[in-house]
Amino acid sequence: MRMSNGPPQVKNTAFCSTSSLLDEMKLLGEVHASSAPKKALNSELWHACAGPLVSLPQPGSLVYYFPQGHSEQVSASTRRSANPEIPYYPNLPSQLLCQVHNVTLHADKETDEIYAQMTLQPVNSEADVFRVPDFGHTKSKQPTEFFCKNLTASDTSTHGGFSVPRRAAEKLFPQLDYLAQPPNQELIVRDLHDNVWTFRHIYRGQPKRHLLTTGWSLFVGAKRLKAGDSVLFIRDDKSQLLLGVRRSNRQQTSSPSSVLSADSMHIGVLAAAAHAAANRSPFTVYYNPRWQCPSEFVIPLAKYHKAAYTQVSIGMRLGMMFETEESNKRRYMGTITGISDFDAQRWQNSKWRKLQVEWDEAGYDERPERVSSWEIETPESLFVFSPLRTYTKVQKLGSVGRSIDVTRFRNYDELKSSIACMFGLEGRLDDPRRSEWKLVYIDYENDVLLVGDDPWE
Amino acid sequence: MRMSNGPPQVKNTAFCSTSSLLDEMKLLGEVHASSAPKKALNSELWHACAGPLVSLPQPGSLVYYFPQGHSEQVSASTRRSANPEIPYYPNLPSQLLCQVHNVTLHADKETDEIYAQMTLQPVNSEADVFRVPDFGHTKSKQPTEFFCKNLTASDTSTHGGFSVPRRAAEKLFPQLDYLAQPPNQELIVRDLHDNVWTFRHIYRGQPKRHLLTTGWSLFVGAKRLKAGDSVLFIRDDKSQLLLGVRRSNRQQTSSPSSVLSADSMHIGVLAAAAHAAANRSPFTVYYNPRWQCPSEFVIPLAKYHKAAYTQVSIGMRLGMMFETEESNKRRYMGTITGISDFDAQRWQNSKWRKLQVEWDEAGYDERPERVSSWEIETPESLFVFSPLRTYTKVQKLGSVGRSIDVTRFRNYDELKSSIACMFGLEGRLDDPRRSEWKLVYIDYENDVLLVGDDPWE
DNA sequence: TTGTCGGCCGCCGGCCGACAA
DNA sequence: TTGTCGGCCGGCGGCCGACAA
Known part of the structure; x- marks a missing residue:
């Protein structure tokens, strides 16, 4: 690993950027666009959608940031590999030791595609670490009260409802009154954006099975689910039902950005990291775990x-x-x-x-x-x-x-x-x-x- | 205006980047993603959607590129103004004399939002201009055979069809056989993506009026049109009917990118331009005419x-x-x-x-x-x-x-x-x-x- | 000239069990 | 255990002229 030497006034700049960092943290509690205040996404649900292999670094921990990996994510998004003619940043090492300042979970309003925003601050060594206050952010593992089903043609057709796997219904849903004729109840479920969906859960048919009927097609339509996509249900700590969506790889649209050319994006990744490295100032990256090239580019020190x-x-x-x-x-x-x-x-x-x-x-x-x-x-x-x-x-x-x-x-x-x-x-x-x-x-x-x-x- | 001096080997780099430019031009005839070959968008329709105030520079012409304006477009897209802490590029002047190498028209597959991709090559002066071959790209003005209607609640409700303003139907649509009872015909219309839409055009009611009925609601649903959006029809040189969409300003979604942080995007704009300026190498920008801050940032020399x-x-x-x-x-x-x-x-x-x-x-x-x-x-x-x-x-x-x-x-x-x-x-x-x-x-x-x-x- | 409404009809969305994988 | 189908019913999508702005 190449080490780049910080400028002489490292302490000073570190102090400056720290105060701006705190401003940023305050901002993060507020909104991205200027609308109503936004609650943090449910972490368990986010991780359930992310899948069993995705983990995020802890705020305050040390990581290595790999510009190459970040650039690969841009390539996957633009479907254009990095132009070999983009400029070199000789002061940007291939891996950058950083402290994680915060990690916020996000999901695309349109597609429910999950991603994480991380603010990283380059540090010279572990000794430089500025201890950030703990915002109560706790590590969230894959929930145990969880099931995920690949949607069939019948599940997504307009002709019928959703066939609930037996174990899932018994493990996750509130117990049905099996004496009723037929046994049925109303499920109230929230998605990543805290939208409420209500489904009629009924146990009927010959042989008997669990079905979601009324309300299901609205959900399929709103999320534009197709056969092959998955839905998942979890129960949070307050035993509220939550549900999320995972789209099949085939379904990944990610149309090319109309904002910035692929070249400019690649340059932006490198230049932002180089600038942050030179000044030991924080910078912000987005990590999209579920894209084609799912290699993490922010690696916890222990794992490294x-x-x-x-x-x-x-x-x-x-x-x-x-x-x-x-x-x-x-x-x-x-x-x-x-x-x-x-x-x-x-x-x-x-x-x-x-x-x-x-x-x-x-x-x-x-x-x-x-x-x-x-x-x-x-x-x-x-x-x-x-x-x-x-x-x-x-x-x-x-x-x-x-x-x-x-x-x-x-x-x-x-x-x-x-x-x-x-x-x-x-x-x-x-x-x-x-x-x-x-x-x-x-x-x-x-x-x-x-x-x-x-x-x- | 600050002028930055080119490196001594200007001629050489210019030659290098020219050959890569030609490669790029070949690529542009092909696809963005790796799918079926893509036809160029209809220029008249694109300009009709863009509106009367939008014009694009001619390939081969000289322009001034304004990084500030480009950055403003990024701000409009991310809804975050540029962070004052992003780095300075002392060699990047506030306006950059460029030759336009190509201009391609695009539209978002999802929203039909139009934008243009331009490749610009910085030049020292008009004398440096490398004459690119003329690809038959001709200036397209606002079409005269054109009408645009703001959609009413009735137009977009599921309850009925589309009420065609009389002049529009008479000027643009094929003549109806007014002896038929009722006078009606099938209109076959293409959108920006060359999708075909068919509408039943009927002249009926008391008093008589032109309506689009069967097929209309499919179009409204597919484009997710709301009252307040506009549709426009034009007739191209082969007197084929084309139609486009303009969304109301209120309707502009442009959710924040999940690819790159706003900071990195701003840095990307500046660093890409600075690198291109230093090497006299071409760079690519996207221009979204219909966004909130509609100031052009690529200004034809004559206008300047x-x-x-x-x-x-x-x-x-x-x-x-x-x-x-x-x-x-x-x-x-x-x-x-x-x-x-x-x-x-x-x-x-x-x-x-x-x-x-x-x-x-x-x-x-x-x-x-x-x-x-x-x-x-x-x-x-x-x-x-x-x-x-x-x-x-x-x-x-x-x-x-x-x-x-x-x-x-x-x-x-x-x-x-x-x-x-x-x-x-x-x-x-x-x-x-x-x-x-x-x-x-x-x-x-x-x-x-x-x-x-x-x-x- | 054209926006909105009430009326009315028929198609398809959606709930059901049968049946088989 | 659960995916798909045929049956069947009712709500709403969608075509119509009336009427008024």
Whole structure:
């Protein structure tokens, strides 16, 4: 990583930009356009719409910002890759250490497409960190009271209503009075924009099933849902029903902007970051998790450091999580076939998409040919002691595991021997035949390491 | 105006960027996204939708590009004015002499909102001009076979069809067979995207009137038209019917971009222009004529020079054209109350919006407090020999006038005496009582000066 | 000349169980 | 368990002239 030196008056500018930052924070509580005050979007619902793989950095935390990744998002939006003739910004490193100042959740009024706005402030090192007050922003994980259904032709046709999967209705909806003839109730549900939708929920037919009838077609029409799109329901902490929409990839419109040319947008990304880097002043980015190239370009430091613990080499096997069409996680396996600069011309020695991968399953459904080291799991990064296919279960381990602070360790060996000591497993961690402790898993988002045996077996 | 000096190897870079420009031109014939080949939009229809006040520069011509104006368009789109903390580009002058390389017409697939894409190449002076081949692009004026109607509640309700103003039906639609009972026909009409719409045109009712019935509601639904929006019909050179849409100002949605922050967009505008200026390389801008701040930021040289001929001073009367709610031109009168830098901090000595104006009619309907000298008409710039209120008629004079090349003259006096000489009017042009030649009018778009008497009186 | 309304008719939106995947 | 279909009923989409601005 290239480090750019801050100007001599770093302290001063940092102070200036901090006060303007606070102004900005006040503004953020208010409106984007000048209309009625806007409530913050429901975080659980936002994350449910975002899918299981999307996580956002915590306000106050440190991240690396990758201009290349940001530029890729612009390319995906404009459907034009960056013009090679746009100017160079020699003072802009390929990764920029930043403190996250705030993260706000948004959704497009028209399409319900979710995105996040982040304000990042470049810092020289962790020592520079200005502690921002905690605005009560808590990490929101994928809700457990959740279901997501891919809409069928029947669900979206004008001919009928919505067929509710049985488990979903029983887990999420208020209990029906099954003695009534027929059993039915009125559901009151809110979407991301806090619009209220009411649906008639009825249990009828031969055989019996749960259906949403009256009110459903209004919703389909308003959101312009098509077969293949998904709807999801969650119950929030006040056990209010909420619903969201995920459009199929095919449905992604994202018409080219009529505001700014693709070139100017790419230049804007780079110039804004370069200016912020030079002055240590905050800058604002939007992150659209559900677009074609879903690589995050704001990487939490802990997640980034994971990659530093791991040695990768050509021929090494790797796993990587993707979202399935049914909105679940699924790990795809592959082999590292090359390690090189993704863009040797413009971003020499950048860590962005440095690894070339050949995927075991060459589905027409596109997986990237190039990935970054922090996106993948390697045998070492996962401390493999058991077959890879069981890992998804481990990620549900949570409470039965034990945790230690990963950041205390300077390298993999220190970490490993400390784990072994902690659990009385000296010498046994490296031996795949001793399987009392089958699984070890790092939860990078929470900076903790979980150890436990497989509770499912 | 500040002039920035080109680098020593100007010739070289100019050559390089020219060849890339030709590549770009080839690309422009193809698609924006990678789908089926796209036909060029109908220019007459585009201009009809744009309204009577919008004109675009000719490919190959010289213009001044104003970064401030471009930035204002971004502000209008994001509804956020430029952050004062965005970086300075000391090498970017407030106006940039450019050659227009191409102009392509576009319309948003979703909203039919029109916009134009222009590629501009900065040049040092007129001598630098690289003559681009003429792609047969001809200037398209407001079509004469044209009508535009503001939609009423009845027009857009689901209850009925569209009431066609009588003159419009008789001038534009194919003649009905008035012997039929009732007289009716099927109209086949295309929109900007070349979609075909068919309407039943019927002449019925008591008293008789022209109506569009079957097919109309589909169109209203698809375009999401509301009362207050306008539709317009034109007949092209092959006497095909075309129709377009103009949304009411109230209806302008333009939700904030989820791609780039407003700051990054503003920076992108400035950095792209600065880079293009430094390298004399082409850059691309989008111009959205129908947005809130409709000031053009790409000004034809002839129009710009007009302002140089004219002296403005505080207290001077001025006229300026605006579009009325009925999509007609209307001149509003005002008084110059100040002449000063619009943004003395960032754009010192810029000519952009240098004039402060107090308008005679302080309608709630917003007219700008500040304008640029080339946007206005002053008594001198119009060579006033007759009351202002007749000028709109003169602009229809066209063929009965005579023309001379305005650009030959270095100042107003030279121009005036040459006109006088040309028409044998020495000494009489300045005398308001000698009225054989009542009116003199400059058609800035065509670089010609028209002289004639008022054919309407 | 043309905007809005009441009247009226027929199509399709929408609720139902049958049936099969 | 749930996707699709045929049946069937009623509300509203949509065509009409009356009437008035």
